[in-house]
Amino acid sequence: xxxxxxxxxxxxxxxxxxxxxxxxxxxxxxxxxxxxxxxxxxxxxxxxxxxxxxxxxxxxxxxxxxxxxxxxxxxxxxxxxxxxxxxxxxxxxxxxxxxxxxxxxxxxxxxxxxxxxxxxxxxxxxxxxxxxxxxxxxxxxxxxxxxxxxxxxxxxxxxxxxxxxxxxxxxxxxxxxxxxxxxxxxxxxxxxxxxxxxxxxxxxxxxxxxxxxxxxxxxxxxxxxxxxxxxxxxxxxxxxxxxxxxxxxxxxxxxxxxxxxx
Amino acid sequence: xxxxxxxxxxxxxxxxxxxxxxxxxxxxxxxxxxxxxxxxxxxxxxxxxxxxxxxxxxxxxxxxxxxxxxxxxxxxxxxxxxxxxxxxxxxxxxxxxxxxxxxxxxxxxxxxxxxxxxxxxxxxxxxxxxxxxxxxxxxxxxxxxxxxxxxxx
Numbered sequence: 001x002x003x004x005x006x007x008x009x010x011x012x013x014x015x016x017x018x019x020x021x022x023x024x025x026x027x028x029x030x031x032x033x034x035x036x037x038x039x040x041x042x043x044x045x046x047x048x049x050x051x052x053x054x055x056x057x058x059x060x061x062x063x064x065x066x067x068x069x070x071x072x073x074x075x076x077x078x079x080x081x082x083x084x085x086x087x088x089x090x091x092x093x094x095x096x097x098x099x100x101x102x103x104x105x106x107x108x109x110x111x112x113x114x115x116x117x118x119x120x121x122x123x124x125x126x127x128x129x130x131x132x133x134x135x136x137x138x139x140x141x142x143x144x145x146x147x148x149x150x151x152x153x154x155x156x157x158x159x160x161x162x163x164x165x166x167x168x169x170x171x172x173x174x175x176x177x178x179x180x181x182x183x184x185x186x187x188x189x190x191x192x193x194x195x196x197x198x199x200x201x202x203x204x205x206x207x208x209x210x211x212x213x214x215x216x217x218x219x220x221x222x223x224x225x226x227x228x229x230x231x232x233x234x235x236x237x238x239x240x241x242x243x244x245x246x247x248x249x250x251x252x253x254x255x256x257x258x259x260x261x262x
Numbered sequence: 263x264x265x266x267x268x269x270x271x272x273x274x275x276x277x278x279x280x281x282x283x284x285x286x287x288x289x290x291x292x293x294x295x296x297x298x299x300x301x302x303x304x305x306x307x308x309x310x311x312x313x314x315x316x317x318x319x320x321x322x323x324x325x326x327x328x329x330x331x332x333x334x335x336x337x338x339x340x341x342x343x344x345x346x347x348x349x350x351x352x353x354x355x356x357x358x359x360x361x362x363x364x365x366x367x368x369x370x371x372x373x374x375x376x377x378x379x380x381x382x383x384x385x386x387x388x389x390x391x392x393x394x395x396x397x398x399x400x401x402x403x404x405x406x407x408x409x410x411x412x413x414x415x
Contacts, residue, residue, distance in 0.1 A: 001282050008328075008330075029323060029324065029328075034304040034323060037303060038304065074317075098308070099318060099375070100311055100319050100320045100371070100393050101320075101393060104320075104323070180392065
């Protein structure tokens with residue numbers, strides 16, 4: 001690994017000041033550190049956010065769940081309060097990677113990285129999340145821009161993510177057997193007034209809201225209404241793990257599983 | 263360079279390290295604790311699992327500077343007064359290894375499982391060991407060893 005200067009700031013202001021075009025913010029490091037080792041990324045400065053206490057923790061208040069950016073997957077998975085409010089979100093965290101990854105990896109790191117097969121982005125979109133940074137609040141739908149690309153600007157730090165508590169929700173994924181990344185992941189969330197969001201991960205350059213599935217399930221929340229939705233394989237990822245046709249089919253299969261489990 | 267204070271296997275240690283030193287290199291190259299193995303070096307194989315403040319992590323994917331102030335337990339820290347840990351005993355009894363390269367990580371990970379789940383079933387053991395790869399045993403004897411250790415711990 002190329003050398004760098006390591007920083008451990010005590011507050012967000014200091015962290016933001018240290019950043020430059022040649023720096024990276026470190027949360028769990030589950031993607032950043034292997035990328036640096038493999039020579040895919042080099043940085044002059046690594047700015048560890050873990051020492052900033054206010055960035056960690058889970059708060060449930062009424063219809064809102066607020067999760068701090070450096071909260072680890074294992075904490076999200078175990079949180080009794082969250083299991084009551086949004087059990088599907090705790091279950092999603094429990095299915096990320098492996099126990100050691102869950103003990104280090106963070107929600108803020110995951111969404112800032114925006115891996116096309118990451119789990120959390122689908123939860124953010126389905127649960128109408130608002131991403132709070134040190135500068136502004138961003139809606140999930142505009143936050144995720146493309147492959148490993150978000151609307152975060154240089155020096156901008158995610159502080160917390162706010163999720164809307166649905167009346168029913170479920171996340172189902174076809175995991176890659178080695179990495180547990182989603183070959184396809186489908187997050188279904190139903191809110192008061194029967195409005196349904198269906199967010200998909202693993203299928204395109206990044207997670208997205210499937211309007212057709214969402215509309216169909218908003219009208220009729222049943223597996224049979226999914227039968228009538230046409231999922232085109234156009235624009236769907238095709239790689240060694242799964243072809244575009246297979247993925248397109250799995251979107252419907254996993255959407256049905258999620259609806260059944262709601 | 264950064265100065266870090268850590269407790270490793272019960273011993274307080276202060277060392278100067280390079281900023282980019284990862285925990286696995288710190289343990290192996292600086293402290294000569296070579297029981298922690300490095301396999302893939304990218305947090306997939308689990309040979310480097312150690313405990314930091316009671317939680318299992320992959321030491322190849324943590325900067326030593328980030329571990330400053332923590333308590334670390336490695337495979338060398340399990341033996342008490344020359345007596346093996348029940349998990350080590352169980353791996354020995356059930357032949358939960360062949361070449362042994364993955365074993366330190368397997369043992370450290372399995373001990374963390376039993377902290378979270380005192381009586382895991384086969385499915386739960388296999389799920390938990392998702393991040394530990396063994397190319398010899400086919401996992402059968404590893405699962406048997408973890409089950410036996412659970413009954414004794």
